[in-house]
Amino acid sequence: MSQPDIKNDIGAVSPAEPLLPVEKKLIGWSLGIGITLLIALIAINHFVPIKL
Amino acid sequence: MSDIAIKASEPIALKARLNEDWLAVVIGLLVYAAALVSISGTDLLGWAVMTSVYTDLAKALAPVAKAYAWLGGGGALLATYAALLVLLSAGVAALGAGVRKFAVAFTVVFAIAYASWIAGSYAYVAAVTPAEQQKFGIGWSLKLTNEGGFIVALLSGLVIANVFPRFAAWLKEAIRPELYIKVAIVILGATVAVTAAGRLNLASSLLLRGAAAIVEAYLIYWAVVYYVARKWFGFSREWSVPLASGISICGVAAAIATGGAIRARPAVPVLVSSLVVVFAVVEVLILPFLAQTFLWQEPLVAGAWIGLAIKTDGAAVAGGGITESLVMAKAAAEGIRYQPGWIIATTTTVKIFIDIFIGVWAFILGYIWTNHIDRGPDRAKPIEIWQRFPKFILGFILVFAVSLWLAVGSTPEIAKALPTAAGEANVFRVIFFILTFFSIGVLSDFRKLWQQGFGKLAAVYFVSLFGFVIWVGLLISWLFFSGFKPPLAS
Numbered sequence: 403m404s405q406p407d408i409k410n411d412i413g414a415v416s417p418a419e420p421l422l423p424v425e426k427k428l429i430g431w432s433l434g435i436g437i438t439l440l441i442a443l444i445a446i447n448h449f450v451p452i453k454l
Numbered sequence: 455m456s457d458i459a460i461k462a463s464e465p466i467a468l469k470a471r472l473n474e475d476w477l478a479v480v481i482g483l484l485v486y487a488a489a490l491v492s493i494s495g496t497d498l499l500g501w502a503v504m505t506s507v508y509t510d511l512a513k514a515l516a517p518v519a520k521a522y523a524w525l526g527g528g529g530a531l532l533a534t535y536a537a538l539l540v541l542l543s544a545g546v547a548a549l550g551a552g553v554r555k556f557a558v559a560f561t562v563v564f565a566i567a568y569a570s571w572i573a574g575s576y577a578y579v580a581a582v583t584p585a586e587q588q589k590f591g592i593g594w595s596l597k598l599t600n601e602g603g604f605i606v607a608l609l610s611g612l613v614i615a616n617v618f619p620r621f622a623a624w625l626k627e628a629i630r631p632e633l634y635i636k637v638a639i640v641i642l643g644a645t646v647a648v649t650a651a652g653r654l655n656l657a658s659s660l661l662l663r664g665a666a667a668i669v670e671a672y673l674i675y676w677a678v679v680y681y682v683a684r685k686w687f688g689f690s691r692e693w694s695v696p697l698a699s700g701i702s703i704c705g706v707a708a709a710i711a712t713g714g715a716i717r718a719r720p721a722v723p724v725l726v727s728s729l730v731v732v733f734a735v736v737e738v739l740i741l742p743f744l745a746q747t748f749l750w751q752e753p754l755v756a757g758a759w760i761g762l763a764i765k766t767d768g769a770a771v772a773g774g775g776i777t778e779s780l781v782m783a784k785a786a787a788e789g790i791r792y793q794p795g796w797i798i799a800t801t802t803t804v805k806i807f808i809d810i811f812i813g814v815w816a817f818i819l820g821y822i823w824t825n826h827i828d829r830g831p832d833r834a835k836p837i838e839i840w841q842r843f844p845k846f847i848l849g850f851i852l853v854f855a856v857s858l859w860l861a862v863g864s865t866p867e868i869a870k871a872l873p874t875a876a877g878e879a880n881v882f883r884v885i886f887f888i889l890t891f892f893s894i895g896v897l898s899d900f901r902k903l904w905q906q907g908f909g910k911l912a913a914v915y916f917v918s919l920f921g922f923v924i925w926v927g928l929l930i931s932w933l934f935f936s937g938f939k940p941p942l943a944s
Contacts, residue, residue, distance in 0.1 A: 419684075419690050419691060421684055421685065422826075422827060424822060424826040425680075425684070425691070425827075428822060429677045429680060430677075432673045432674070432676060432677035433673065433674060433678070435673055436670070436672075436673025436674040437674070439669045440666065440669050440670065440674070443665060443666045443669065443934075444666075444933055444934075446662070447662075447663070447666075447934050450659075450662065451659075451938075
């Protein structure tokens with residue numbers, strides 16, 4: 403990849419690549435699972451506090 | 455962070471990088487094993503040089519063990535340099551690189567980096583408490599502790615990269631921050647274990663909180679940054695995946711692993727890595743001081759926050775080291791003396807937990823891309839998880855496990871001698887940290903990156919980092935670590 407290619411590549415917006423349903427699913431499931439797990443871990447953290 | 459960060463047009467040598475991982479394990483284990491021999495009464499590493507805070511330069515350097523005092527500071531420095539030169543030259547030869555070029559460049563790198571460390575130990579830079587200032591007969595100091603030398607090393611590298619780029623290019627054979635920090639992390643396992651053995655409950659609690667870091671980096675940061683890159687900035691998938699991985703997980707390893715998983719052109723993740731390195735440098739210069747100012751009363755929150763916010767292994771762990779020294783300095787000035795090691799242990803634990811899953815995440819993305827987005831004849835294979843696993847973590851775990859066993863599962867005599875052995879190994883951990891900081895600086899050629907049109911990539915990073923990553927990291931760190939302090943020093 404030459405330097406001008408990189409510049410054009412970074413500068414270009416990609417209307418030809420809209421978000422596909424599978425990408426939306428990936429984002430949605432990641433966030434959903436992530437937030438759920440975080441809430442669970444926060445609960446565990448509450449019941450199993452750090453021991454000194 | 456990577457020694458390939460500015461070589462935009464070169465292909466990614468994944469195989470060589472894996473070899474570098476194993477090399478770090480071998481070097482780290484050699485240092486650790488040599489240090490352990492001291493438990494038997496034979497001190498193999500006592501000649502290693504260590505630097506004290508000073509006003510008289512002649513008193514700055516000394517061998518770490520009194521048994522080697524006859525060597526003097528200069529002799530210890532030369533012995534340390536010679537040992538590292540031989541060890542690393544052998545390692546570089548194993549990687550197939552030019553030993554002569556490396557040896558010459560390493561000599562200069564070591565000289566500048568260690569000189570930076572010595573400069574950082576000058577009392578006007580390093581002295582922390584009023585008692586220390588009185589001891590050295592000075593009226594003021596920057597209160598950076600002697601670990602302010604890390605910042606001096608980083609700044610030295612930055613000056614070379616941006617003012618003397620030809621000199622920086624000449625040094626490149628020895629500019630290997632990825633190797634240096636991995637060796638340091640393997641050795642760090644001993645210090646963390648000795649620290650953990652003193653407070654097993656707190657140590658196990660830290661491990662539990664590492665799970666939150668994994669969830670945050672892979673499932674929340676990644677998804678948001680990918681969305682921002684794709685939707686707000688219009689980047690293609692090929693750019694967005696390494697960008698999201700670099701900003702969310704780990705600058706180089708994750709960007710390259712996930713870039714490879716989706717079959718991105720090799721230069722794309724390498725360029726993204728360069729960007730992450732630059733931002734990591736800026737973060738290391740800013741975040742520890744913010745942590746000192748706003749989080750000094752919550753040391754473990756500060757440590758976890760650094761691990762979650764700085765996205766390269768070297769910069770994160772090194773940033774944890776600076777944060778520890780700054781926070782402890784501030785606390786000491788207020789009359790609170792914490793045991794050292796807990797803040798950097800928190801940072802390291804958080805970062806290592808995040809790193810462990812790079813291979814798994816690359817496999818998941820590879821599976822989705824090859825089956826749903828970019829269907830071709832190749833399919834992601836489970837073996838790729840192992841191929842992309844950062845092997846140096848195995849070295850850290852081994853050193854940690856052996857040290858922990860020696861500390862709590864062996865004889866009282868061995869347990870008593872272990873901290874001294876770990877301390878000698880730690881001297882080398884510090885030196886590898888110094889080399890890492892200097893190398894990161896030398897790789898950060900801001901002008902070159904700007905010329906390559908990095909403004910838009912930097913905008914994604916800036917928006918994600920300051921609009922999201924730092925604050926969510928702070929929130930999570932606060933939720934999991936607030937209210938819990940390191941043990942007080944006796």
